[in-house]
Amino acid sequence: MNISYMYSLIAVIILFLLAYVGVKFPGGEVFFGIIIPYLALIIFILGFINRVIDWARSPVPFRIPTTCGQQKSLPWIKSANIDNPSTTGGVVVRMILEVVFFRSLFRNTKCELKESDKISYEWEKWLWLFSLTFHWAFFTVLFRHLRLFTEPVPACVQLVAKLDGFLQIGLPGLMLSGVALLAAVTFLFLRRILIPQVKYISLGSDYFPLFLIFGIAFTGILMRYFTKVDIVGVKEFTMSLVTLNPHVIKGIGGVFYVHLFFVSVLLVYFPFSKLMHLGGIFMSPTRNMVNNSRAKRHVNPWNYPVKIHTYDAYEDEFREKMIEIGLPVEKMIAPETPEEPEEKE
């Protein structure tokens, strides 16, 4: 047992009960169905913006991109234009590949002592595979949910639902992304508790979002395949929310409100947690900077004007004294031949 995940698990269970029991009280449906979701969305958007602006206010005086290839230098040395971008275009391509395929996570290695004393580094692709699955599945599920929030439903949403359900297993048809999401989030959790080193560095703030997302996926799947919910009623309700004409619809089960409440909690939690990596990836100087320090001068933004005394001025001031004690000077006093001027500097 581990306090970090016990607390998170208990928190999610309490949230479940809160919503499940809460909607049964008078006014509960309005509270959990209308007030909380609207508030959550507002907090999410404002919190997100606030966090990003906060980051934008932090100066990044030096170029600190992670460099994963040869920097651009002389024309005859081949440079890695994406892995060590020297142009904005390179940064954009690198960023897209990072966001869409998690390239840097693909480089993940595992360090182990083998035969008790030999250090070894090995490929470790499972984390990459499952986190990519997790994020893509999450996105796909979210995208498919647009059918509840749009009327008429755009063709692309229908197409994605069709592809997602192409196995045509059972009725209602099995959606692969939902299953993939639940499987991936389970893997990510097991990884944290089964690998001792990862367990050691895992905190409540790592477990809580995992449990919460597990809860969302679990209640969603429960609703779709097992306890069932009146989708037409649900859509009438969600459409009333997005057309700013909110009213509750009777006869939508408690599990739906748990699902909705979990999503609201996720939205509120988002801007204040590590989940902000959604915005953070774009604000991350190790990813979004052009590595051109050799070609361009970057001035520290908080440099204050420094009073400087150049060597030229120094020599002008002390020339006579220097000559007197025999120190070499660049310019002699006398109208002698001015020595090669380009030698200065």
Next chain:
Amino acid sequence: MPNNKKMYDKGKVVAGLCIFVVLITFPFWFNLGKAAPAPEPKLSDKAKAAKECVMPKATMKTEHMQILNEWRDTVVRDAKRIYTNPSGKKFNMSLSNTCLDCHVEKAEFCDKCHNYASVTPYCWECHIDPKEAK
């Protein structure tokens, strides 16, 4: 010391945030000014006369696909065609010959809901709508 009020790359950051807000609020502006009333599946005269569906209305609403799935499996795998509902009424387990026998107007009934909920059952690639077949 850093000036805490200054935003670096302000143009890019503000543009990014605008994109974020536009994406997040997509459902709000997409549906702007559109009325989207919930569909009211029209019961045919035949269904009205029958008064009752295979199961109570609330159950049908949420579980009709599971009933169809059960029917399909029972017919195709066990070769049993007669279904008895909890109140003892017997039905021939058939999509086209039973469901659509009462719900004659598929377009006014099944499709109304399905369009709204954005589901496109693939059943009709093989099964016929008897009304269309005539």
